[in-house]
Amino acid sequence: MALMITDECINCDVCEPECPNQAIYLGAEIYEIDPRKCTECVGHFDEPQCVQVCPVACIPLNPEVVESRETLWQKFQRLQSEAKTA
Ligand code: SF4
Numbered sequence: 001m002a003l004m005i006t007d008e009c010i011n012c013d014v015c016e017p018e019c020p021n022q023a024i025y026l027g028a029e030i031y032e033i034d035p036r037k038c039t040e041c042v043g044h045f046d047e048p049q050c051v052q053v054c055p056v057a058c059i060p061l062n063p064e065v066v067e068s069r070e071t072l073w074q075k076f077q078r079l080q081s082e083a084k085t086a
């Protein structure tokens with residue numbers, strides 16, 4: 001599953017630079033996660049980096065984006081190939 005940021009976000013800015021997929025961006029009011037780019041850090045790290053650094057623990061799994069580890073791995077590989085051709 002991709003992760004999501006809840007409205008408890010305090011816009012502290014620390015998670016955005018930690019994301020290896022550039023999936024985190026500042027939305028209209030708080031930071032948001034693009035579910036097309038979030039791999040739960042699969043392919044890069046053992047643990048989701050944003051969750052590790054968030055001081056208010058407001059980054060749960062996104063229940064609307066259910067994905068297996070295999071699907072996350074395929075997403076990682078697609079993002080890697082897109083990055084090479086960009
Ligand atoms: S879990 Fe990883 S890939 Fe997903 S938003 Fe957080 S840092 Fe980015």
Ligand code: SF4
Binds near residue numbers: 008012015053054059
């Ligand atoms: S680390 Fe947490 S509180 Fe800070 S901007 Fe990211 S989601 Fe929001």
